Amino acid sequence: MLRERPDTASPLCGIPLALKDVLCVENVETTAGSNILTRFVPPYTGTAVRRLFDAGMVCVGKTNCDEFAMGSSNENSSFGAVGNPWDVERVPGGSSGGSAATVAAGSVPCSLGSDTGGSIRQPASLTGVVGFKPTYGRVSRYGLIAFASSLDQIGPFARTVDDAALVYAAMAGHDPLDSTSDPRPLGDPTSEIGGGVEGLRLGVPDEYFGEGIEPAVRVAVEDALRVLESQGTVLQRVSLPTTDAGLSVYYIIAPAECSSNLARFDGVRFGLRVERPSVTDMYLATREEGFGPEVKRRVMLGTYALSSGYYDAYYRKAQKVRTVIDSEFTRAFEQVDALVCPTSPTVAFPMGDRSDPISMYLSDVLTLPVNLAGLPGISVPCGFSDGLPIGLQVIAPRFEDSRVFRIARAYEQATDWHTAAPPLGAVA
Amino acid sequence: MAAPLTSIDNLSLMTLTPDDVDHVAALARLGLDAAERRRLGAELEAILQHISVLQRVDTSDVAETAQVGDLVNVMRDDEVGPCLGAAAALRNAPRSDGDYFVVNAIQESEADG
Numbered sequence: 001m002l003r004e005r006p007d008t009a010s011p012l013c014g015i016p017l018a019l020k021d022v023l024c025v026e027n028v029e030t031t032a033g034s035n036i037l038t039r040f041v042p043p044y045t046g047t048a049v050r051r052l053f054d055a056g057m058v059c060v061g062k063t064n065c066d067e068f069a070m071g072s073s074n075e076n077s078s079f080g081a082v083g084n085p086w087d088v089e090r091v092p093g094g095s096s097g098g099s100a101a102t103v104a105a106g107s108v109p110c111s112l113g114s115d116t117g118g119s120i121r122q123p124a125s126l127t128g129v130v131g132f133k134p135t136y137g138r139v140s141r142y143g144l145i146a147f148a149s150s151l152d153q154i155g156p157f158a159r160t161v162d163d164a165a166l167v168y169a170a171m172a173g174h175d176p177l178d179s180t181s182d183p184r185p186l187g188d189p190t191s192e193i194g195g196g197v198e199g200l201r202l203g204v205p206d207e208y209f210g211e212g213i214e215p216a217v218r219v220a221v222e223d224a225l226r227v228l229e230s231q232g233t234v235l236q237r238v239s240l241p242t243t244d245a246g247l248s249v250y251y252i253i254a255p256a257e258c259s260s261n262l263a264r265f266d267g268v269r270f271g272l273r274v275e276r277p278s279v280t281d282m283y284l285a286t287r288e289e290g291f292g293p294e295v296k297r298r299v300m301l302g303t304y305a306l307s308s309g310y311y312d313a314y315y316r317k318a319q320k321v322r323t324v325i326d327s328e329f330t331r332a333f334e335q336v337d338a339l340v341c342p343t344s345p346t347v348a349f350p351m352g353d354r355s356d357p358i359s360m361y362l363s364d365v366l367t368l369p370v371n372l373a374g375l376p377g378i379s380v381p382c383g384f385s386d387g388l389p390i391g392l393q394v395i396a397p398r399f400e401d402s403r404v405f406r407i408a409r410a411y412e413q414a415t416d417w418h419t420a421a422p423p424l425g426a427v428a
Numbered sequence: 429m430a431a432p433l434t435s436i437d438n439l440s441l442m443t444l445t446p447d448d449v450d451h452v453a454a455l456a457r458l459g460l461d462a463a464e465r466r467r468l469g470a471e472l473e474a475i476l477q478h479i480s481v482l483q484r485v486d487t488s489d490v491a492e493t494a495q496v497g498d499l500v501n502v503m504r505d506d507e508v509g510p511c512l513g514a515a516a517a518l519r520n521a522p523r524s525d526g527d528y529f530v531v532n533a534i535q536e537s538e539a540d541g
Contacts, residue, residue: 043516137497150495179502180495248479259456266457268529273522279531280457288459296458300449300468301475303456314479319492321485326493357471358478374496398496 006056012170013056018111020099021062022069023049023154024143028059032145033067033077036265036272036290046143047178048112048154048171055170060108063098067292068262069114069147071095072122072363073354076294081351084127085422086388090348093123093363096157100127103157104422110158110167114144116151117250118343118367121379124157125343125391128381128420130408131157132164135398136374137182139168140175148257149180151250151371160418161380161409165190168401182399189402197410198232200403203336207243208366214346220383220390221342227414228340228407238332238339242324246369249325251361252305252318253372258295259302265290297357326373333397338407342366343379343391366393376401380408381417389417444473 006013019025022032024042031037045053053059066076074082074097084092085105092101096113100123103111113120115133124131132155139154146152156167173186204225209218229235267273267286274285291299305314332339345366354360370377375395382392392411396403412418449469453460460468514527523530 040520043512043519136495137499176504180497180499182497182499242485245482245485248482251475251479252482263457267522268531269517270520271522275532277532279534282532283457284459287457288461291458293464296460296464297468297471299456299458300452301472304452304472304476307452307455314482316492317482317487319494320487320490321482322493323490324485324487326496357475372496 007054008056010055010170011166012052015057015110016060016108017052017057018061018063018099018102018108019049019059020065020096020111020113022065022114022145022147023112024145025049025059025062028062030062030145031079032069033065033079034290034295035078035292036286037270038078038272040271042143044143047140047175049143051171052112052167061102063096063102063111065098065113066095067295068145068258069095069116069119069152070258070294070298072118072360073349073351074098074123075351076292078292084348085424086128087348090350090388091126093126093344093348095119095123096131097123099157100124100129100131103127103129103159105424106421110156110163112154112167113157114147114152114154115371116147116254117371118364120155120157121367121377121391121393122344122364124379125393126348126389128389128417128422129157129159130161130164130378130380130412130418131155132168132378132404133370133376134168134172135182135376135401136371137180138172138186138376138399138401140178140181142175142177146261148254149261150257151254153371161378161405161412162190162193164378165193165405165409172401184399187402189405192402193405193409195406196231197228197407200233200338200407201336202228202233202235202407203238203332203339204235205238205240205243205332205339205341207240208341212345212362212365213342214385216385217342217345217347217390220385221340221392224382224392224411224415225340228411231410231414236336238336240325240328240332240369242321242328243369245321246325246372247361247365249318249321249372250364250368251301252314253322255298255302256305256315257302259299259306262291262295262299294357322372325369329369329373329375337396338400338403339395340407341393341395343393347385347388347390370395374398376404378404378408380412381420382411382415383417384420389420444469444476
């Protein structure tokens with residue numbers, strides 16, 4: 001699908017790209033990993049993808065994902081699970097598991113995912129690649145099948161920070177087709193990428209190194225902090241005391257928005273329809289057959305949280321605690337230039353290991369506060385535990401996306417974790 | 429449905445009756461079989477109990493955050509631009525006729541109830 005007249009001056013011209021299957025591409029089946037969108041063929045291409053096509057990138061395939069991007073293991077797809085290239089019996093993370101795995105396996109140099117609570121950074125961490133979630137509003141959501149609109153952002157996966165930054169720079173910037181797209185000038189997000197980190201103050205949030213973090217993850221990230229310190233950064237402990245409530249805020253706000261966004265899948269205009277004599281019964285039967293268990297769980301949870309009598313106790317309360325979490329990040333950024341911490345509390349876990357929803361939801365406990373506050377965040381490879389990758393997360397204030405790249409790249413250049421490749425010869 | 433919740437104790441002791449599950453599923457226009465109803469009731473109850481930690485956060489005098497962007501009332505000039513034609517808009521429709529989406533008669537569904 002090479003564009004007829006691509007920008008041959010772009011460094012991205014001719015570079016293969018894989019797209020998470022929540023990104024609409026004109027005339028290419030786009031399913032969101034859901035039975036309800038089987039055979040859905042979008043009539044238009046989303047803005048972020050179109051800009052990459054304009055730069056000459058070539059889409060070589062759509063990648064599997066958790067249904068409607070809801071999941072942390074890629075086990076929720078209607079079309080089967082995705083294996084982790086480092087150990088195919090283990091999950092690649094989610095929800096952008098296919099996009100992460102295909103870059104980790106070396107099939108493509110870069111891919112796009114979407115990140116609502118960690119769905120780019122967590123699979124990047126679990127598969128040993130770079131994954132970047134931009135500041136909310138920097139990349140247009142036009143043409144992204146919506147999960148939770150106040151949290152969703154499109155972002156890149158790549159083998160290096162430089163590549164991720166190039167892809168981001170080509171797709172970011174204001175889009176009048178997304179009313180939440182921010183109009184302030186983008187500048188060149190890659191211009192300071194090699195500027196080094198000397199003198200930068202890096203905050204180490206106590207709450208991100210607490211209970212539930214695997215010892216090997218903690219050790220690898222602490223080693224990474226020492227590397228950054230040796231490069232001239234100043235490490236400083238900070239506290240984000242309401243971090244432990246982040247999961248609860250997220251699991252009200254994201255399902256609430258999802259229950260509203262997914263109302264459009266009613267069997268009338270697109271997607272699956274299960275015919276019944278009455279329209280109401282058609283809605284019920286279509287959604288019963290079309291949605292998988294995790295989507296049903298979240299639609300139910302969100303509908304409950306928004307329902308009369310419960311709205312104040314759950315939804316409004318969660319929105320207020322979201323404000324508290326946002327304010328704590330703002331206060332931390334008065335003391336430090338960026339935050340550094342683990343991306344995921346654990347390395348890749350075995351398929352089928354987290355059948356209890358709450359244990360699965362805890363996979364995103366270190367990434368979802370970043371979405372609640374709309375911050376930019378990246379995961380870069382920082383080590384291994386028994387042959388499974390570990391990721392370092394770098395988080396910056398809103399619109400300081402280029403600072404995230406600069407810090408992540410400085411770390412990457414000082415280490416060689418990103419050059420490791422999975423032992424794919426072992427795969428039959 | 430149970431009465432609206434007001435206190436922390438009520439929230440952490442939250443239970444979902446089968447009627448509650450049916451009511452929420454009806455609001456969500458979501459068909460569920462008997463096994464799904466039972467499973468979801470138990471799972472939602474566990475999730476809601478987990479979520480009750482929110483009540484420990486003091487939010488007196490805190491405003492709600494609906495979105496973190498600082499954009500307000502984004503408007504544009506009311507100019508006609510290119511848009512999808514009817515054929516493209518209808519291409520994914522499960523049933524259509526001419527320029528219309530087709531569903532069974534709405535009145536029948538209300539009568540069926």
